[in-house]
Amino acid sequence: MTKKIIGLMSGTSLDGLDIVYTHFRKDGEKWAYQILHAESYPYSEKWREKLRGSYYQTAEGIAALDAEYGRYLGIRVKRFAEKYQLQAVDFVASHGHTVFHRPDIGYNLQIGHGAHLHVMSGFPVICDFRTLDVAFGGQGAPLVPIGDKLLFGEYNYCLNIGGFANVSFDDDNGKRIAYDLCPANYCLNRLMRTRGQEYDKDGQTARAGKVNKKLFAALNALEYYHRRAPKSLAQEWVDAHVMPLVEQCSDTFENKIATLTEHAAYQIARPIKKDASVLVTGGGAYNMFLLERALNYGDFLWIRPGNLVTDFKEALIFAFLGLRRAEGLPNCLRSVTGASHDVVAGQMYGF
Numbered sequence: 408m409t410k411k412i413i414g415l416m417s418g419t420s421l422d423g424l425d426i427v428y429t430h431f432r433k434d435g436e437k438w439a440y441q442i443l444h445a446e447s448y449p450y451s452e453k454w455r456e457k458l459r460g461s462y463y464q465t466a467e468g469i470a471a472l473d474a475e476y477g478r479y480l481g482i483r484v485k486r487f488a489e490k491y492q493l494q495a496v497d498f499v500a501s502h503g504h505t506v507f508h509r510p511d512i513g514y515n516l517q518i519g520h521g522a523h524l525h526v527m528s529g530f531p532v533i534c535d536f537r538t539l540d541v542a543f544g545g546q547g548a549p550l551v552p553i554g555d556k557l558l559f560g561e562y563n564y565c566l567n568i569g570g571f572a573n574v575s576f577d578d579d580n581g582k583r584i585a586y587d588l589c590p591a592n593y594c595l596n597r598l599m600r601t602r603g604q605e606y607d608k609d610g611q612t613a614r615a616g617k618v619n620k621k622l623f624a625a626l627n628a629l630e631y632y633h634r635r636a637p638k639s640l641a642q643e644w645v646d647a648h649v650m651p652l653v654e655q656c657s658d659t660f661e662n663k664i665a666t667l668t669e670h671a672a673y674q675i676a677r678p679i680k681k682d683a684s685v686l687v688t689g690g691g692a693y694n695m696f697l698l699e700r701a702l703n704y705g706d707f708l709w710i711r712p713g714n715l716v717t718d719f720k721e722a723l724i725f726a727f728l729g730l731r732r733a734e735g736l737p738n739c740l741r742s743v744t745g746a747s748h749d750v751v752a753g754q755m756y757g758f
Contacts, residue, residue, distance in 0.1 A: 414726030415501040419570030420592040423449040425722040477520035481527025498531040500729025508641030521756040531757035533729040540739040545746025548639040552585040554724030563683035568691025585743040586636040589674035610696025616665030626670045637745035672700035683707045688720040
């Protein structure tokens with residue numbers, strides 16, 4: 408039987424909202440997927456400011472934004488469905504947009520309320536994939552490894568470079584391991600926007616700069632990088648530990664971008680074994696200089712799929728997480744998050 412699902416993804420880099428319409432079917436023990444339609448909707452400056460500022464909102468402000476963003480998602484889904492004349496949709500699976508991520512003290516928040524998304528889109532909705540895992544003692548992240556394992560298992564490593572870079576792989580015992588490696592586009596885009604650019608296209612600004620050895624060493628000395636998995640990152644950590652180091656550095660803008668890029672390249676390469684095949688996706692997969700620099704620290708093979716998977720793999724996997732939830736199957740792995748057991752996560756509306 409084929410399941411027809413819309414997947415939504417909004418990342419910390421604030422590029423925009425990714426929407427996919429995909430079909431899933433199971434052939435024996437192997438899952439297969441087909442992306443039929445996909446769109447990326449850049450955020451307006453108004454929405455970018457709302458989401459960027461959500462971390463600093465009052466409780467009432469966050470509640471209002473949660474509902475407003477849910478309505479925004481629902482309208483986008485409805486227009487997407489109308490554009491492609493989608494008659495058969497089983498449900499929508501939404502990541503939401505992360506405001507807080509503090510699993511160390513037992514809470515997280517992704518806004519984009521499923522009830523409002525359901526009402527505005529007209530489709531059933533599954534959302535909030537992190538909270539139950541956090542309640543069971545897990546990190547609530549990364550969430551994509553179950554999809555990496557079951558949809559892209561032919562690769563030794565799956566690497567996504569978005570606001571943060573995260574990696575997923577099987578250990579020697581076949582157990583899935585995954586964690587956030589380092590901030591990537593979240594920091595680079597943040598600095599580039601101070602110069603009126605959305606991102607460092609092809610790593611051209613980094614290529615023009617020189618690595619500040621003192622800043623590079625200070626970044627790599629941060630405690631997170633010496634902690635064992637499971638572990639995950641969020642903007643709170645970047646604001647507290649990374650950006651102060653960057654802001655205190657008196658070097659040129661280009662050299663700061665070069666150093667942040669080199670830092671990401673180094674951290675990305677660290678866990679990857681010699682001669683491994685690495686599926687690389689996300690916006691950072693287009694940063695050729697970043698990928699070149701990572702190969703300076705390791706000997707492995709980059710595999711970048713077609714643009715459809717490169718750009719929409721996370722939205723695709725959130726559709727898959729929704730499928731697992733609808734079928735009562737685990738979609739958060741304890742080996743990844745550190746929860747007390749595998750979790751069937753996600754709130755359901757309109758079923």
